Amino acid sequence: MTQSSPFRFARQALVLGMIAPIRVYQWVISPVLPASCRYSPSCSAYGVEALRRHGPLRGGWLTLRRILRCHPWGGMGYDPVPEHKGTSSCRPSEPSAASRRSF
Numbered sequence: 001m002t003q004s005s006p007f008r009f010a011r012q013a014l015v016l017g018m019i020a021p022i023r024v025y026q027w028v029i030s031p032v033l034p035a036s037c038r039y040s041p042s043c044s045a046y047g048v049e050a051l052r053r054h055g056p057l058r059g060g061w062l063t064l065r066r067i068l069r070c071h072p073w074g075g076m077g078y079d080p081v082p083e084h085k086g087t088s089s090c091r092p093s094e095p096s097a098a099s100r101r102s103f
Contacts, residue, residue, distance in 0.1 A: 014056040022047050038076040043067055049081045 026044050039046070046066050051059035062081065069075060 011055055015051050015059070018051050018056055018060060019048055022051075038070055038074065039066070039079045040077070041080070043070050046079070046081060053081055054084070 022044050030044065037043070041049070043063075043066055047059075047063035050062040050066075053059065054062060066079070
């Protein structure tokens with residue numbers, strides 16, 4: 001099921017409206033502050049990617065969760081934006097030799 005044009009436009013406008021404050025932070029505030037990112041990618045880059053990949057609701061939720069995890073007693077390291085549910089980044093495996101036989 002695909003979204004109709006007005007809903008797609010509204011979703012994109014909402015996502016862009018949510019990304020705008022993140023971009024302001026990245027361009028204006030972040031360069032003034034010392035680098036202190038605990039995760040890779042940074043929380044702001046994670047937020048932009050999550051909003052673009054998952055939309056305003058799930059992407060906003062993922063971004064909020066990431067920001068709340070970013071504190072001195074939280075985790076650290078590589079933490080990518082998760083894939084959509086039901087999709088896999090792995091390619092389907094090739095059929096085995098037994099399944100390729102024709103009888």
